Amino acid sequence: MIEPIAAKAAAAVSMDTTAAPPAAASESASDAPGIRARPAASAEIHISAPGHALAGGNQAASVRDNSDVDDSGLPDQARDAIKRLRELRAQLARKLQELEAAKNATTGTPDQKRIRIAVLQQEIASLGAAITTTTATLNQAMRELPTEQQMLAASLAMR
Incomplete structure (x- = not known):
C-alpha cells in the first residue's frame, strides 16, 4: 500500500x-x-540495515564489499585493519545521524532526550577510540611493507 x-x-x-x-x-x-x-x-519510519547502507552512498557500499581489500595482496593484519576501519567509520556515521535525530527529536521528556544524547555521545567517543586504536594497528602493519604496498594500504583505508 x-x-x-x-x-x-x-x-x-x-x-x-x-x-x-x-x-x-x-x-x-x-x-x-x-x-x-x-x-x-x-507515524514512524524504520530504515533497514540495507537501507542505511544505501543511504550512506559509496562508503557504505565499500563496507559491505571489501573485495578490493581482499584482492589487494596485503598481509592479513593490514587487510583486517582496513576492513575494521571501514566498519567503524560506517558505525560512526550512523551514530552521528542518530545523535542529530536525537537532538532534533520532539518526543519524550527533556530528561529522556538528554539521556539519549549522552548515551550516543559516549558511543561516538568509544567508536572514535576504536578508530584510533585500529589506525595505530594499521600503521604498525604498514611499517613493514614496501612503499608501493604502503600507498595501496593507505588508499584502501581512506575509501
Whole structure:
C-alpha cells in the first residue's frame, strides 16, 4: 500500500484504495474518498540495515564489499585493519545521524532526550577510540611493507 503525505494541521493521510479520484481544491484530505486521517504521532519510519547502507552512498557500499581489500595482496593484519576501519567509520556515521535525530527529536521528556544524547555521545567517543586504536594497528602493519604496498594500504583505508 502506498501512503501519500498530505499537509494538514495534525494529521497524516493514507490511501485506502488505489484509484481514489483527486480531491477538489475546497475539500480537505480527510474528506476525500479513499483517504482516511490518522494522527501524525502514530507515524514512524524504520530504515533497514540495507537501507542505511544505501543511504550512506559509496562508503557504505565499500563496507559491505571489501573485495578490493581482499584482492589487494596485503598481509592479513593490514587487510583486517582496513576492513575494521571501514566498519567503524560506517558505525560512526550512523551514530552521528542518530545523535542529530536525537537532538532534533520532539518526543519524550527533556530528561529522556538528554539521556539519549549522552548515551550516543559516549558511543561516538568509544567508536572514535576504536578508530584510533585500529589506525595505530594499521600503521604498525604498514611499517613493514614496501612503499608501493604502503600507498595501496593507505588508499584502501581512506575509501
